[in-house]
Amino acid sequence: MMMMRRRRRPAKDTKTVDASVNFSSKDDAKNAPANDDASAKKTNEKNNNNEKRKQKEEDTKFDDKPDAVVESRWRSFLPLFVLYGLMVFGWFAAYSRYGSAIFIGHRRLHLTLTEWREKLGKMQTTAVLIGGPHRGGTSIAWSCVSAHEKIGAFASRKVSDHAEGIFVQDVYPKFGVGEEYQAMRTGRDFSRNGLGRYALNEAHHLTERSALNTDENGVKLMNSFGQYWGFKDKGDEKEESDIAFVVEKSPPNAIIGTFLRALYKRVGMKTTKHVYVTRHPIANAMALNAMKELNGRVTIVELLDNYVKLHETAQRDAKALGKDALYPLRMEDFIREPERKAEEIFSFIFDEEAEAEAEVMAEKEEEIGKEEPKRRAFDLCVAKIEADTGKPLSRTDPNEKYRKKWCKMLEEEESARALSTSLAEKYQGKLDALGLEYDIATWCDDDDKYR
Numbered sequence: 001m002m003m004m005r006r007r008r009r010p011a012k013d014t015k016t017v018d019a020s021v022n023f024s025s026k027d028d029a030k031n032a033p034a035n036d037d038a039s040a041k042k043t044n045e046k047n048n049n050n051e052k053r054k055q056k057e058e059d060t061k062f063d064d065k066p067d068a069v070v071e072s073r074w075r076s077f078l079p080l081f082v083l084y085g086l087m088v089f090g091w092f093a094a095y096s097r098y099g100s101a102i103f104i105g106h107r108r109l110h111l112t113l114t115e116w117r118e119k120l121g122k123m124q125t126t127a128v129l130i131g132g133p134h135r136g137g138t139s140i141a142w143s144c145v146s147a148h149e150k151i152g153a154f155a156s157r158k159v160s161d162h163a164e165g166i167f168v169q170d171v172y173p174k175f176g177v178g179e180e181y182q183a184m185r186t187g188r189d190f191s192r193n194g195l196g197r198y199a200l201n202e203a204h205h206l207t208e209r210s211a212l213n214t215d216e217n218g219v220k221l222m223n224s225f226g227q228y229w230g231f232k233d234k235g236d237e238k239e240e241s242d243i244a245f246v247v248e249k250s251p252p253n254a255i256i257g258t259f260l261r262a263l264y265k266r267v268g269m270k271t272t273k274h275v276y277v278t279r280h281p282i283a284n285a286m287a288l289n290a291m292k293e294l295n296g297r298v299t300i301v302e303l304l305d306n307y308v309k310l311h312e313t314a315q316r317d318a319k320a321l322g323k324d325a326l327y328p329l330r331m332e333d334f335i336r337e338p339e340r341k342a343e344e345i346f347s348f349i350f351d352e353e354a355e356a357e358a359e360v361m362a363e364k365e366e367e368i369g370k371e372e373p374k375r376r377a378f379d380l381c382v383a384k385i386e387a388d389t390g391k392p393l394s395r396t397d398p399n400e401k402y403r404k405k406w407c408k409m410l411e412e413e414e415s416a417r418a419l420s421t422s423l424a425e426k427y428q429g430k431l432d433a434l435g436l437e438y439d440i441a442t443w444c445d446d447d448d449k450y451r
Helices: 026-064 066-098 113-123 138-146 179-186 215-229 251-255 257-266 281-289 300-321 331-336 338-364 373-389 400-412 414-434
Strands: 126-131 151-153 245-249 271-278 326-330
Touching: 113 215, 126 138, 126 251, 126 257, 138 151, 138 245, 138 271, 138 331, 138 338, 138 373, 151 215, 215 245, 215 257, 245 251, 251 257, 251 300, 257 271, 257 300, 271 300, 271 338, 281 300, 281 400, 281 414, 300 326, 300 414, 326 331, 326 338, 331 338, 338 373, 400 414
Parallel strands: 126 245, 126 271, 151 245, 271 326
Antiparallel strands: none
């Protein structure tokens, strides 16, 4: 049987077919470019997602390690923030207390000697000068006097520390003020110049014979104080009202009374009136030593020596100034009877001007609803004291805090009782000679706590 040979089919030509592409239909072949684009798109999306994930990891890696990175950055700036904060706080505190003068200096007028003499002579101006021991009550007296409607005065704040003129001028030394710091910086003798001691240095007792008593210094002093008293420069007189009385308070005024009068009279002041304020010597010594400037560095014996010398110098000046030139005021008396003492102070200041003052106030009665002038002056006095001290004026012992502390020491310590006895023996006779009516030995058991 004859077998038939199977004929082979010719092999397909695969050379023209890309083995990497497997078409399932004609449509697939047609869509090949589109699939390429889709694949590229997916690849791009994948790459983009990877980039985003990496960026997210980069952005959040600080969150994972706040202590190591984020906080370290803030901490590096923290000292600067604290420093700037303290600087701003310090500037604000200084401005609130002293005004712009703390940064740019005090403003001054530019009047000449002739112009001052003409101005003050026309106004017949009297200067009221308040002095006494530091922490002795001068600020309370100043607040009362400066509240009067006819008296020109420094502002309570934004002019000088405690409204004291001595800080504004540079004519005479600032006795006792800042000497504690000067001693550290320059080596000056604090024991003869500082608070609680300066009156013991006889060189600080300036009189009319002082080399500082010149026309030039008189003009310099008035140009320093004038702006704050209400005087105006030449050309601005239209804004200026007559100023018959001005008041300036600085504790060291107590020992330079004759010098100040001579200096003010050089520039045309009519005269000067001197108010000397004091308080119980033990209370005053304790109040002084409680100040941060002293901080207990001065002994009570030194403080009482200085206290007595201040009073002796003031009384010696009073004799040279003439009759009725000085009004002594015990702070305890003012606190206990403020209305009567305020009336006495104003009567002392105005004396021969009393009639003219009464006429002026009488004219104002209609404007103030027939209010009694003296009562109005007292109300203004009390209001000013309370505004400056930030507390009501109470008729209680102003020495109570120091009195209790002193008496407790006497009860508990034999050494304190011995000290009290020693002080009474040394100073009581001097206090009696000064007419102050203070008693050291009986301060704790006296029925009158104001003595």
